[in-house]
Amino acid sequence: MVKYTMFDPQAYIQDFPILQRKIHGDKRLIYLDNAATSQKPQQVLDTITEYYTQHNANVHRGIHQLGDESTKIFHAARKTIATFFGTDPQEFVVVRNTTEAINQVAYTWGEEYLTAGDVILISEMEHHSNIVPWQELAHRKHAQLAYLDVDQMGRLSLDQLRIQIKTYGNKLKLVALTHVSNAIGTLNPIKEVVEIIHADSPETQVLVDGAQAAPHLAIDFHRLNVDFYVVSAHKMLGPMGMGGLFIRRDLLKKMKPFLFGGGMINEVTKEKTTFAEDLEERFTAGTPDVAGLAGWAAACEYLGKMGMHTLQEYDQTLVEHALRRLREIPQIKIVGPLSATQRVGSVAFLYKGVHAHDVGQILDSEGIAVRSGHHCTMPLHTKFEWQATVRASFQLYNTSEDIDALIEGLKKVQKVFGQ
Amino acid sequence: MSDLYHEVILEEFKHPQNYGSIADADLILRERNSSCGDEVTIYLKVCDENGQQKITDIKWEGQGCAISQAAMSVLSATIKQQGMTTQHVTTLTQSPIEELLGLDEISIGRIKCLLLGVQAFKKALQNKESK
Structure with missing residues (x-):
């Protein structure tokens, strides 16, 4: 026992x-x-049901009571989730799941900042979602995808990381690692990894796949000091089809939106468009899944209570x-x-x-x-x-x-x- | 919110204060809320006061919903009455404007309308700082 x-x-x-x-x-x-x-848990299911039975309406601009309620639920949920991860809604882009979050980074940040000869460093223990998008990006950009070894005991070597940083120098643009391995359970020392990267290669961006960490660990995005942190709601008692891409604010400000369309604009003419200045709006194209977000927020509250x-x-x-x-x-x-x-x-x-x-x-x-x-x-x-x-x-x-x-x-x- | 369109708001909307333009304005601020089409152009005469821009005269023109235009009207009157600095205007939040219009709490979908004028000042300050 x-x-x-x-x-x-x-x-x-x-x-x-x-x-x-x-x-x-x-x-x-x-x-x-x-x-x-x-x-x-029932609390998550009830929240989703209550949204659809009591509050369902599209967010923003609906000048009616349900529209207001839905907008409030939407913003409150985003705030609860962001706070749970030690950040705020201005650094929180809603996606469908971790896979989509990583693809979004590859298609926006990667497309804009990566050039031929650059290096993306990942590890041998990554989930395919943190391998394939980088392989594809490396092919498109003629960049190199390099790997950190995993030893017999399922661990990464920080010494090898130091050597790789030295070897690739300023060509090393991104290190993308999982926080916790989905296959072998390894808890990676992300804080130490980030310290090494920041000390030896301050221009290198760090992405952490938090899909398996978020259900079990207290995640503080700011304290981890990474550039991108990605999670899925459904692995942490929340609904399927909901995920989070947390991005350092100054980086997000410089990034181009991934999805274009309704809700993320400032002004549209026949020829061109200016995008919303508010980061939450700029990175929310189309109708958001309010019920899903509310359900995810309920999951965060449930976990947070314990x-x-x-x-x-x-x-x-x-x-x-x-x-x-x-x-x-x-x-x-x-x-x-x-x-x-x-x-x-x-x-x-x-x-x-x-x-x-x-x-x-x-x-x-x-x-x-x-x-x-x-x-x-x-x-x-x-x-x-x-x-x-x-x-x-x-x-x-x-x-x-x-x-x-x-x-x-x-x-x-x-x-x-x-x- | 049934009393949203009460006398103060309708009066300010129909007979806005400080409406018009200033030919030799020191500053012209523009703001537009594209999602609902509200827009406002603000003309200012300013003088230096301890390194800050004190507003000595204000006029404005605009079009849009009753809330955005009435809010701009009372905002302009207060700015003029108190001789506010442009920096001071940028610090105004939702509740003092609500108070000026005699509202308890505006619904979440109308906050942008309420703050259209303040937003014009904020944006001008941001642009200045980023230059």
């Missing part, structure tokens, strides 16, 4: 209606696929418990860091002699939802010659009993495959 020092998940499980449903007949749902997407530091601590206890119990099964090889303090949110592993999809299928028959595959990190899997891995990932509604159930499920794999 894990001791919960600060946090009792039992008090919150009832907030998630989907956790009450049964799987394959009468099996309790044990949802361990949170790194793919989290479940949503405190991200408390939740991070709780996540550590789950990760630690999973690491310890998985080691009891000799056929299992854990991938990524073996210390819980170097990990956030998940544990992935290989099962000797059994393909990850078969492991996943057998676990599913027990009501246990995990993810099997390359987790959108093919270069990492190729490097270590992992065909596919099984990943169990956690949220605040998971308990040590869920992990114990996973272990029991893995014993069934043993039984079925006889190994």
Whole structure:
């Protein structure tokens, strides 16, 4: 049994209606696929329903009560979300998800500031969403895409980073790294990375993929001191189709809008257009998803009520418990860091002699939802010659009993495959 | 907000104060809220007062909704009455203008109309600073 020092998940499980449903007949749902997407609490669902049942109207310029209410909800939600991430609405561009956020940076900042021979530095542990947009941009611009190595323990080397910075000099325009690896759970030392880059290459921009960090860590955009930070709402109890691109204000001011059209203009003539001076407006083209934003804000409030530091601590206890119990099964090889303090949110592993999809299928028959595959990190899997891995990932509604159930499920794999 | 179009606003809208232009103006400010078509042109006579621009005379012309034009009217009267500096005008927020018009709180969709005149001063100051 894990001791919960600060946090009792039992008090919150009832907030998630989907956790009450049964799987394959009468099996309790044990949802361990949170790194793919989290479940949503009733508070988020109610907020979205209330918006559509009580307040639905387009924002701005609707000179009627519903229009005013919707506009207020829109701005309040943007403020809540931005504040949750340690910034303000003037540095917050709403996108559909992390992938779209990174593409937007590539298509706007990248198109404008990158030239032939420049270097974009990423790591071998990046999700495809933080690889492919840069590959494409590098092709278009005849720039170079370089990689930081990941070692056997799933870590980046800061010494190698220093060497790369020296090697590429002023050609190094962007370093784009994940805060937490979606595949192997590694927590990267972003603060140290940023300090090294700022000290040795102050002109280099830093983008951090926060998709897996935002659901578990307290994120302070200003304190991290990065240029771009990108997140998805659906991984942090919010709705799907909502994401955030946080951009340093002075940088955003210089950037061209990505989407053009209604709402983001100052004045339009037949020949040309001037754009809204207000950054929130300039980077919001078209009707925003007000209900989605309100739902995401409700998720931020829900998480904020418990405190991200408390939740991070709780996540550590789950990760630690999973690491310890998985080691009891000799056929299992854990991938990524073996210390819980170097990990956030998940544990992935290989099962000797059994393909990850078969492991996943057998676990599913027990009501246990995990993810099997390359987790959108093919270069990492190729490097270590992992065909596919099984990943169990956690949220605040998971308990040590869920992990114990996973272990029991893995014993069934043993039984079925006889190994 | 049913009392939005009360006497003060309608009176200011129909008979705006300081309406017109100044041929030898020291400063001419323009602001336009394109999304609803409100616009205003402000003519100023100014003199130096401790390094700040004290407004000695103001006239304005414009067109747009009753709120934007009535707000500009009372703003111009206050500026003139108090002999405000241009810097002072840029610090004015929503509530003093609401007070001048006898409003409790204007709806969120009309704030830009209310602050059209103030925005003209803000933009002029920004342009000056960026030069």
